[in-house]
Amino acid sequence: MSTIRLTMAQALVAALAAQKTVVGGRTLPLFAGVWAIFGHGNVAGLGEALHGARDILPTLRAHNEQAMAHSAIAFAKASRRRRMMAVTSSIGPGATNMVTAAAVAHVNRLPLLLLPGDVFAGRRPDPVLQQIEDFGDGTVSANDCFRPVSRYFDRITRPEQIIPAFERAMQVLTDPSECGPVTLALCQDVQTEAYDYPESFFAERIWQPRRTRPDEQELAQAVALLKGAKRPLVVAGGGTLYSEAEGELARFCLAHGIPSAETQAGKSALPHDNPLNLGAIGVTGTGAANDAAKHADVVLAVGTRLQDFTTGSRALFADPECRIIGLNTQGFDAGKHGAQPLVADAKAALAELEAALAGWKAPAGWSAQVQASRDAWLETAARYTAMSNQALPSDAQVVGAVQRQSRASDVVLCAAGGLPGELHKLWQAGAPGGYHMEYGYSCMGYEIAGGLGAKLADPAREVFVMVGDGSYLMMNSEIATSVMLGVKLTIVVLDNRGFGCINRLQNATGGASFNNLLRDTRHETLPEIDFAAHAGAMGAISRKVAGLAELETALAEARGHDRTSVIVIDTDPLISTDAGGHWWEVAVPAVSVRDEVKAARKRYDGALAARDN
Numbered sequence: 001m002s003t004i005r006l007t008m009a010q011a012l013v014a015a016l017a018a019q020k021t022v023v024g025g026r027t028l029p030l031f032a033g034v035w036a037i038f039g040h041g042n043v044a045g046l047g048e049a050l051h052g053a054r055d056i057l058p059t060l061r062a063h064n065e066q067a068m069a070h071s072a073i074a075f076a077k078a079s080r081r082r083r084m085m086a087v088t089s090s091i092g093p094g095a096t097n098m099v100t101a102a103a104v105a106h107v108n109r110l111p112l113l114l115l116p117g118d119v120f121a122g123r124r125p126d127p128v129l130q131q132i133e134d135f136g137d138g139t140v141s142a143n144d145c146f147r148p149v150s151r152y153f154d155r156i157t158r159p160e161q162i163i164p165a166f167e168r169a170m171q172v173l174t175d176p177s178e179c180g181p182v183t184l185a186l187c188q189d190v191q192t193e194a195y196d197y198p199e200s201f202f203a204e205r206i207w208q209p210r211r212t213r214p215d216e217q218e219l220a221q222a223v224a225l226l227k228g229a230k231r232p233l234v235v236a237g238g239g240t241l242y243s244e245a246e247g248e249l250a251r252f253c254l255a256h257g258i259p260s261a262e263t264q265a266g267k268s269a270l271p272h273d274n275p276l277n278l279g280a281i282g283v284t285g286t287g288a289a290n291d292a293a294k295h296a297d298v299v300l301a302v303g304t305r306l307q308d309f310t311t312g313s314r315a316l317f318a319d320p321e322c323r324i325i326g327l328n329t330q331g332f333d334a335g336k337h338g339a340q341p342l343v344a345d346a347k348a349a350l351a352e353l354e355a356a357l358a359g360w361k362a363p364a365g366w367s368a369q370v371q372a373s374r375d376a377w378l379e380t381a382a383r384y385t386a387m388s389n390q391a392l393p394s395d396a397q398v399v400g401a402v403q404r405q406s407r408a409s410d411v412v413l414c415a416a417g418g419l420p421g422e423l424h425k426l427w428q429a430g431a432p433g434g435y436h437m438e439y440g441y442s443c444m445g446y447e448i449a450g451g452l453g454a455k456l457a458d459p460a461r462e463v464f465v466m467v468g469d470g471s472y473l474m475m476n477s478e479i480a481t482s483v484m485l486g487v488k489l490t491i492v493v494l495d496n497r498g499f500g501c502i503n504r505l506q507n508a509t510g511g512a513s514f515n516n517l518l519r520d521t522r523h524e525t526l527p528e529i530d531f532a533a534h535a536g537a538m539g540a541i542s543r544k545v546a547g548l549a550e551l552e553t554a555l556a557e558a559r560g561h562d563r564t565s566v567i568v569i570d571t572d573p574l575i576s577t578d579a580g581g582h583w584w585e586v587a588v589p590a591v592s593v594r595d596e597v598k599a600a601r602k603r604y605d606g607a608l609a610a611r612d613n
């Protein structure tokens, strides 16, 4: 066996560069690059190795480890899990900065390779700078925080351990059902130690997504349920897009006259103008999709985790006889809600379902009913997004303005605040992937960094980041990175001077406006933050616009720029789209001095009784 003598870090970097994939007939590196912020714990070991490989595995530097990981996550999401990125940090704070991002990747089932530095395996210099020092367990380091938010965790304490650890990491990162974050904690001394690695460790490897076909019995049971359905409905989740099943979904729905609703992650699998697309489902759903869900007797849930926003906290599918078919790549999601599991790849299974149901169509009365409510919803939605010269426009009106200036191939990206609900209900998605919403963890601060990752994944598409003032203030430093890398974004900041959606939730649960909008916080001076000046200071082309018409002009200009634009608009914090939507379970205090809370608790008890009895 021929071997090559390398440090562990050099071996890891060479192995990363040897992993390939094929997209659209082109062989591409599986890892598009490594985001890195160095410190002690990775600069000498992994840093030296990355420098040596910089021509085959690009190293990218940003300003915050969590943001770098958000970019990597968005890159994987926009690449539909076909490609991914790694992120490395120093030990201690750099590492724990990435824990939140690991949770984002974990919830959203997205591949992310985290390479935090770790303390000395040899422990001679302990305690080192930034070492946590557990009093009762010598094996604990800051990186143990990654364990519950990693699909695979390993700590490399000897150079040869990277061989089996890397093999396991690759299986997890590329497996559609296990997919999620992998953490390889790299002890700093071990990164620099040499070993005679077998040449086979660096052999080129081509990864293609596995397409598991359905079990015959599960398929037969699913077919029987669908054939007996009078009011069938598809719920398209993110797995539909990750499986690249949008064509099969469209054909399946058309062949059998079955309408389809979409989760946050599944939106854009069908274009908005497909007549069978009823749009968003659940708490932030359209009137059309939620009405269909209320009456549906069989729901084919495709690639969805069925979280509470999708199921209206388990109150949306109101027919007591309603059965769910859980089409998913793994049993964990497939069996939720007492579903008939159909464990398979969405693309493969939809094609087999279509064939097995040949000649069968949903009753014409059901198709006519959902068509009518789709038409009614489109009229309603148009009223909320229409042009207006209101001094303080609503989020929905800003969504309408961005929509009017967008093209089918563009990407709109968001994660937290009031915007995800408005966009889910109202955004009209064009091509698949044109709607990029991180709503598994709904992590404030994902937006701008995520935009960077989405743009890197497909530089030909314009990326519109829509972000609230709260999320912007939480994490904006990657505006500077986008300027530095020449990765152009168009960022629209909706400034309603605080946490508008949480203030509305607070009021809806009987609470007084408190500690959400800036005016309701403890303050000496009410802040008046100049977001345009702030973004300009980081190198973006920035301006504040006075209203929707000016916003549309600025958006049109931004399309022509090759540098990141930040456009700021003041919005009304109190308005959200009250059409459509569904009850969401948020627990209300059972005892309070406030009459509003008592009334809200009564409504809450009533909603629980309606769901549970």
Ligand SMILES: Cc1ncc(C[n+]2csc(CCOP(=O)(O)OP(=O)(O)O)c2C)c(N)n1
Pocket: 416, 417, 418, 419, 441, 442, 443, 444, 445, 467, 468, 469, 470, 471, 472, 496, 498, 499, 500, 501, 502
């Ligand atoms: C990291 C993080 N912290 C807290 C929350 C809870 N949260 C959800 S939305 C929100 C307010 C967001 O404010 P902003 O971005 O201004 O959007 P708005 O609600 O005003 O539309 C908060 C605090 C969260 N989702 N993520």
Ligand SMILES: [Mg+2]
Pocket: 417, 468, 469, 470, 494, 495, 496, 497, 498, 499, 500
């Ligand atoms: Mg806000």
